[in-house]
Amino acid sequence: MATTPRRKPRSAKSSEVPDTEELVRYYRDMLLIRRFEEKAGQLYGMGLIGGFCHLYIGQEAVVVGMQAAALEGVDTVITSYRDHGHMLACGMDPKGVMAELTGRIGGYSKGKGGSMHMFSLEKGFFGGHGIVGAQIPLGTGLGFAHQYSGDGGVCFAYMGDGAVNQGQVYESFNMAALWKLPVVYVIENNKYGMGTSVERASASTALYERGTAYGIPGAPVDGMDILTVRDAALEAAEHARSGKGPYILEANTYRYRGHSMSDPAKYRSKEEVSKMRTEHDPIDQLKAKLLELNAIDEAGLKEIDREVKVIVTEAAEFSQNSPEPDPSELYTDILVDA
Amino acid sequence: MPITVLMPALSPTMTEGKLAKWLKKEGDAIAAGDIIAEIETDKATMEFEAVDEGVLGKILVAEGTEGVAVNAAIAVLLLEGEDASAADAAAAPAPVAAPAAAQAPVAAAPVAVAAAPVSVPVAAGTVEPFQPEVLTTTAYTTTDIPEKTYDKFVRMTVREALRDAMAEEMRRDDAVFLMGEEVAQYQGAYKVSQGLLDEFGPRRVIDTPITEMGFAGLATGAAFKGLRPIVEFMTFNFSMQAIDHVINSAAKTLYMAGGKMGCPIVFRGPNGAAARVAAQHSQCYASWYAHCPGLKVLAPWSAADAKGLLKAAIRDPNPVVFLENEMLYGQSFDVPDDPDFVLPIGKAKIERAGKDVTIVTYSRMVGTSLEAADLLAAEGIDAEVINLRSIRPLDVPTILASVKKTNRCISVEEGWPYAGIGSEISAVVTESAFDYLDAPVRRVTGIDVPMPYAVNLEKMVLPDAKRIADAAKAVCYKA
Incomplete structure (x- = not known):
């Protein structure tokens, strides 16, 4: 964990309790990501998904909480390669996402992009980028486009704790602050950039302070608690939307799985993983809260489980039944016909 | 169960x-x-x-x-x-x-879909369709592209032509904007954007910090969202700071998105050797960028090329790398006086017709090659000079038609020889017109060294008219 003293993260208790329907929706959205990723891991194990496959399990509260502050049809989202959760949270079709993972024609990119490269202009999702940190100037450009067109939108640009040491991140921070671009930078600090802990990679581990030199406000947030994330997201988005410029949120979170599928995760102890899973799981925490608030009963939760299971099963079936791209697809989409 | x-x-x-x-x-x-x-x-x-x-x-x-x-x-x-x-x-x-x-079944041999997708209108011209021996998809023009002719001209410099092209396209489409170092208040490091800030204001003519990777990425992101950025690199040497975004972000996204999201953007600026600025500021990037599917790469010589091609690049829905040359900015040429003047991308121009030897070149070397053609004419050799204008796609039909007429070919470029544009021309001519050749294709290039500063050494590096003429004579066996 971080060695630098941190500001006290906001507590969920301080926030107004949102209506229960909304809470239940967060639960469902997080559960969908969890079950989808578990299924993706399983399909990988069966050889149906190849190459890199970076699972989001454990981090679900971050993107679902952030999306609670997004204006549908206006705001934009961009992230790096651990991206399936962001796609689902943006409302992209699980079938299209899973079929892209299996490299089939029914995938979002017709099987030509894979796990790290999917896009949906309709849902405001701009990828899915495989070069660590490159999504940050790109996302800053989305913020620029929001400002240029005056559409009132905000770009949520996500990066991991590994990307924060890329130079282009600071080039972006500088321009975003200089031009007051509507961008919320979300640092998903899951403690490890591949196998290197934050402490071994960053001279200063208070990542939310990385915009200080540019006058960009930043705040740490408990990324395992969806209501805390949601409150921080609302504040950050409001700041960016109102013309005050960018905002940095450092969501402290945890990935349960390895960096990608072939990572045995020897750089951390089993106890550390197990402690996060049992004491801080974002889905279990919200489940307990829902029951405590009488927002839903056990039968209702079971019904959501069942519904999510059906969606994921159908996505998995679609991803296996959708044909591989026709050989002629090799030669399409290189250039747009002028 | x-x-x-x-x-x-x-x-x-x-x-x-x-x-x-x-x-x-x-x-x-x-x-x-x-x-x-x-x-x-x-x-x-x-x-x-x-x-x-x-x-x-x-x-x-x-x-x-x-x-x-x-x-x-x-x-x-x-x-x-x-x-x-x-x-x-x-x-x-x-x-x-x-x-x-x-x-998974192994994909059918790609030959089945050969000669595919360069989408250019098929003209009823005299050039037969080009079937590449080595399968490419978008690197070559495969058919003859029609080009309009004009009868009224105005004289202007390359610098003015570039400025006018940007201004006309910015008047035509609010999504077009110019971004780069010193493009606004300073009016351009080489005064190419003179007057644009006054006409279009700071929303559309944007001075950036010195942050090439950052603003190239930012502009690419803006293009994803439908804007049409023109990114000026003060010189292309600095584009190496940003090359990840030019290639990984701009050129590849359409393919990775299965056609769902493209990147209409122009990266432009002076390329190649200037004068007495040494190795880091004197380099030709044509072969670097032309290597990559997903990009178009243009290199104008004249003011007409500059205006017609830059307008085409700005209107094109794809990422375009637009390689200018500082030494040409002040040179004047006739430019068609027509508000609709645009040049087709992928169409080379025969600047001088000839029957004895084909000289294929681009950018500043077009002028040097024309000087060489004069030297050759004095010795009774009638050279044809082809100004490529477009490096990718490469107008192979025009090159082959010329070589089939002259039976001899040299390439001329400022860049280094290894894996250069001349290597590509030599390969495509050898593969597709071998039986027409009376001599091996010869490359005239910049010398394979980092650019030296000393005036005498620098002069030795770049091709001059005599070196070009000597190569042409060699393939005519008249050396």
């Missing part, structure tokens, strides 16, 4: 592994996410998590077993309400069929 648990592939290259240890025993309740076994892959020992909830009904592969094939059944998981007899029944049938991915 009980669930058959299969041996997982836990690395991209694993085909079999050792079932090192069971962490659950028969009869144990299992929740999704529980670690049920440890498996040794070809790379490491991995934990294997359950995806489904149930009771471990039967273990089919004992711990310690080596060489367990991926997708072999290793256990049976009982669902709620099922008993052990169901596990026995489920264990009986053969393992689930191997996944499709493992038996």
Whole structure:
């Protein structure tokens, strides 16, 4: 964990309790990501998904909480390669996402992009980028486009704790602050950039302070608690939307799985993983809260489980039944016909 | 129905592994996410998590077993309400069929779709369709492209032509904007954007900090969202700071998105050698960028090229790398006086017709090659000079038609010889017009050294009219 003293993260208790329907929706959205990723891991194990496959399990509260502050049809989202959760949270079709993972024609990119490269202009999702940190100037450009067109939108640009040491991140921070671009930078600090802990990679581990030199406000947030994330997201988005410029949120979170599928995760102890899973799981925490608030009963939760299971099963079936791209697809989409 | 648990592939290259240890025993309740076994892959020992909830009904592969094939059944998981007899029944049938991915049919040989997709109108011209020997998709123009002719002209410098092209396109489309170092208040480091800030204001003519990777990426992101940025690199030497965005972000996204999201952007600025600025500021990037599918690469010589091609580049829905030359900015040429003047991308221009030898060149070397043609004419050799204008796509039909007429060909460029544009021209002529050649294709290039500063050494590096004429004479066997 971080060695630098941190500001006290906001507590969920301080926030107004949102209506229960909304809470239940967060639960469902997080559960969908969890079950989808578990299924993706399983399909990988069966050889149906190849190459890199970076699972989001454990981090679900971050993107679902952030999306609670997004204006549908206006705001934009961009992230790096651990991206399936962001796609689902943006409302992209699980079938299209899973079929892209299996490299089939029914995938979002017709099987030509894979796990790290999917896009949906309709849902405001701009990828899915495989070069660590490159999504940050790109996302800053989305913020620029929001400002240029005056559409009132905000770009949520996500990066991991590994990307924060890329130079282009600071080039972006500088321009975003200089031009007051509507961008919320979300640092998903899951403690490890591949196998290197934050402490071994960053001279200063208070990542939310990385915009200080540019006058960009930043705040740490408990990324395992969806209501805390949601409150921080609302504040950050409001700041960016109102013309005050960018905002940095450092969501402290945890990935349960390895960096990608072939990572045995020897750089951390089993106890550390197990402690996060049992004491801080974002889905279990919200489940307990829902029951405590009488927002839903056990039968209702079971019904959501069942519904999510059906969606994921159908996505998995679609991803296996959708044909591989026709050989002629090799030669399409290189250039747009002028 | 009980669930058959299969041996997982836990690395991209694993085909079999050792079932090192069971962490659950028969009869144990299992929740999704529980670690049920440890498996040794070809790379490491991995934990294997359950995806489904149930009771471990039967273990089919004992711990310690080596060489367990991926997708072999290793256990049976009982669902709620099922008993052990169901596990026995489920264990009986053969393992689930191997996944499709493992038996994917090898794609049909690409020849079947050869000569594909450069989408240019087919003209009823005299040039026969070009069938590349080496399959490419967008690197070559494959058919003759029609080009309009004009009868009224105005004289202007390359600098003015570039400025006018940007101004006209910015008047035409609010999504077009110019961004770069010193493009606004300073009016351009080389005064190419003179007057644009006054006309279009700071919203559309934007001074950036010195932050090439940042603003190239920012503009690429803005293009994803539908804006049409013109990014000025003060010189292309500095584009190396930004090359990841030019190639990985701008050029590849359309393909990676299955055609769903493109990147209409122009990266422009002076390229190649200036004068007395040494190695880091004197380099030709034509071959670097022309190598990459997903990009178009243009290199104007005259003011008409500059105006017509820059307008085409700004209107093009693809990322375009637009290579100017500082030494040409002040040179004046006739430019068609027509508000609709635009040049087609992928169309070379025969600047001087001739019958004895073909000189294929681009950018500033077009002028030097025309000087060489004058030297050659004095010795009775009639050279044809082709100004490529477009490096990618390369107008192969025009090159081949010329070579079939002259039977001799040289290429001329400022850039280095190794894997240069001349190498490509030599290859395509050899592959597609070998029987027409009376001599091997010869390349005239910049010398294969970093650019020196000293005036005498610098002069030795770049091709001059005499070096070009000597090469032309050599392929005419008149040296």
